[in-house]
Amino acid sequence: GEDVEQSLFLSVREGDSSVINCTYTDSSSTYLYWYKQEPGAGLQLLTYIFSNMDMKQDQRLTVLLNKKDKHLSLRIADTQTGDSAIYFCAESPSGTYKYIFGTGTRLKVLA
């Protein structure tokens, strides 16, 4: 079935790197996404990666994709207190516009 899993919590110190992991199940997914949600707000698209790529870098964000293991990660360099939020990975199975979201990882950045 469709199931996207993430660890629930991550705590890092300001200035350190954060790595948020995600495993997904649908190998047909063409795109994989990372979204950020701040308290009481909607979702903000951070970045996405096409399934034929294994890495994508966008400023402080680095996405790594291991398609064989169906593993996706988001690395945030030089994490700041403003990065504290919930991060969701999502997959979009081939042939559909539906997004399947992970359980979300709550990132807390300590000053």
Place this chain on the structure above:
Amino acid sequence: GAVVSQHPSWVICKSGTSVKIECRSLDFQATTMFWYRQFPKQSLMLMATSNEGSKATYEQGVEKDKFLINHASLTLSTLTVTSAHPEDSSFYICSARDRRQGREKLFFGSGTQLSVL
């Protein structure tokens, strides 16, 4: 980037009343919009896919008569929670696909917190 406006951002209502939530794409046309529900500290659950000019497609377990969806124009979809009960209290989020940019871009509204007393 594209903007999706969702209104209201929060609403409190009495049990048994109906509540309408609007989702507008402000600077693009959206043939497809999606409605999600999010319980506290949980992930987003897709409720239905709203298609402009046709009936919505509901996910398994979602009552179509309780959650009425109307997508009458390319920029507006509405979700009406009919005869709301306390168990309907939740955070509802809409999203819209910008067809100019292809399927890889989906934009989200800011969400509506519904509290049913």
